[in-house]
Amino acid sequence: MTTQKITMGADGRLNIPDNPIIPFIEGDGIGPDVWGASKLVIDAAIAHAYGGNRKIEWLEILAGEKAFNKTGEWLPIETLDKAREYLISIKGPLTTPIGGGIRSLNVALRQELDLFVCLRPIKWYKGVPSPVVHPENVNMTIFRENTEDIYAGIEFSAGSPEAAKLLSFLTNELGAGKKIRFPESSAFGIKPVSKDGSERLIRAAIQYALDNKLPSVTIVHKGNIMKFTEGGFKIWGYELAEREFGDKVYTWGQWENARKTQGEEAANAKMKSETAQGKLIIKDVIADNFLQQILLAPQDYSVVATLNLNGDYISDAAAAAVGGIGISPGANINYVTGHAVFEATHGTAPRFANTDTMNPSSLLLSGVMMLEYMGWNEAAKLIEDALAATILSKRVTIDFYNLMKDATLLKTSEFAKEIIKNGVMEG
Numbered sequence: 073m074t075t076q077k078i079t080m081g082a083d084g085r086l087n088i089p090d091n092p093i094i095p096f097i098e099g100d101g102i103g104p105d106v107w108g109a110s111k112l113v114i115d116a117a118i119a120h121a122y123g124g125n126r127k128i129e130w131l132e133i134l135a136g137e138k139a140f141n142k143t144g145e146w147l148p149i150e151t152l153d154k155a156r157e158y159l160i161s162i163k164g165p166l167t168t169p170i171g172g173g174i175r176s177l178n179v180a181l182r183q184e185l186d187l188f189v190c191l192r193p194i195k196w197y198k199g200v201p202s203p204v205v206h207p208e209n210v211n212m213t214i215f216r217e218n219t220e221d222i223y224a225g226i227e228f229s230a231g232s233p234e235a236a237k238l239l240s241f242l243t244n245e246l247g248a249g250k251k252i253r254f255p256e257s258s259a260f261g262i263k264p265v266s267k268d269g270s271e272r273l274i275r276a277a278i279q280y281a282l283d284n285k286l287p288s289v290t291i292v293h294k295g296n297i298m299k300f301t302e303g304g305f306k307i308w309g310y311e312l313a314e315r316e317f318g319d320k321v322y323t324w325g326q327w328e329n330a331r332k333t334q335g336e337e338a339a340n341a342k343m344k345s346e347t348a349q350g351k352l353i354i355k356d357v358i359a360d361n362f363l364q365q366i367l368l369a370p371q372d373y374s375v376v377a378t379l380n381l382n383g384d385y386i387s388d389a390a391a392a393a394v395g396g397i398g399i400s401p402g403a404n405i406n407y408v409t410g411h412a413v414f415e416a417t418h419g420t421a422p423r424f425a426n427t428d429t430m431n432p433s434s435l436l437l438s439g440v441m442m443l444e445y446m447g448w449n450e451a452a453k454l455i456e457d458a459l460a461a462t463i464l465s466k467r468v469t470i471d472f473y474n475l476m477k478d479a480t481l482l483k484t485s486e487f488a489k490e491i492i493k494n495g496v497m498e499g
């Protein structure tokens with residue numbers, strides 16, 4: 073078998089050869105342990121699912137401490153070039169350099185490849201210890217905008233010449249100085265939210281919901297307070313849904329119009345019939361309310377499209393509800409160019425480096441997301457089912473062991489072998 077590159081076709085669909093080259097960053101701290109375990113399971117699942125006709129050719133690329141020790145750079149240009157060239161890559165956690173020129177390696181990767189979606193599936197696996205009564209009701213996929221918002225990094229510290237200049241501009245040019253309670257001691261942050269950026273995120277979320285036959289997309293925002301940024305996100309989202317997806321969707325905006333012209337009862341009946349016809353419902357919820365709704369009525373939410381900062385909070389809060397903060401996977405994707413980096417969502421846990429004790433599930437499940445993105449769904453399902461069975465059998469790593477009754481403690485590498493055994497992937 074010759075190894076090949078994954079490419080993006082003119083039709084906007086990925087071409088995935090049977091022997092694709094996929095770059096990986098093993099990561100720092102516990103990275104080598106959890107990556108070693110994940111790779112073992114991913115390779116076994118592919119070999120088993122496709123009878124040896126498909127195989128990933130892994131290509132190591134360097135980032136983080138390992139890169140710094142070998143090359144003197146935290147994120148060598150070659151790493152970015154390879155991630156760009158091969159489209160899809162996967163990474164373990166990376167140390168955030170302290171006091172260096174790079175704010176965060178993860179942020180740098182996202183910006184360089186313009187990975188505008190941070191994708192976080194939130195799902196409960198039976199047996200995973202959870203703080204809520206019905207974790208089985210949670211099954212959400214969060215699309216967090218990854219390139220804009222307050223995360224753009226346009227900030228000026230209090231007392232700096234830049235802050236003084238901005239204050240003077242706000243006061244003299246825009247007449248907004250009076251809105252600032254303590255002008256002289258204020259730091260400032262700028263929150264850019266664009267129509268283009270909002271639309272590409274919401275478009276990807278709607279397409280994902282349609283492709284996966286999911287019931288709804290919820291736009292989560294703080295448009296009641298931030299009318300033009302977060303409010304714009306909501307309005308642009310509804311407009312895009314109706315303009316680009318036509319009769320595949322039914323929006324709360326359309327419901328509202330029906331309510332105004334035909335009355336509430338008729339509007340509700342229309343909504344019911346549109347839902348029954350399998351239309352994707354596009355709705356919106358204000359972010360603070362959403363944070364309580366995911367605890368009170370998580371079954372009402374499926375795909376979520378939200379801005380960068382909201383998405384940061386929501387992803388972790390929702391992951392905690394399913395006990396999955398340590399095992400929840402993530403990916404950063406540009407659906408237009410095809411670039412995608414799949415990653416563990418936890419950090420490097422340096423205290424536990426090379427102890428072979430940590431849970432590899434976050435990275436492994438991000439590998440499952442990667443296989444799904446590639447259309448290798450059989451291998452993805454094999455891993456997910458085997459992981460679920462392993463958790464259910466209570467033969468687990470220390471984090472779950474500590475929270476489960478009558479569990480058996482396994483090392484990271486033993487847990488991987490157990491998953492392979494439960495998925496009948498050996499041989």
Ligand code: NAD
Pocket residue numbers: 102106164165166167168178398415416417418419420421422423430431432433434471
């Ligand atoms: P962390 O996630 O590394 O660790 C916090 C605690 O969570 C650990 O002490 C451990 O008890 C637990 N934990 C983490 N991963 C686990 C796993 N796989 N299995 C079981 N338990 C696990 O967070 P931190 O200590 O705040 O950060 C350490 C370093 O990681 C910092 O340099 C930080 O910048 C970096 N970091 C990187 C990423 C990333 O690369 N995506 C994300 C977060 C933090």
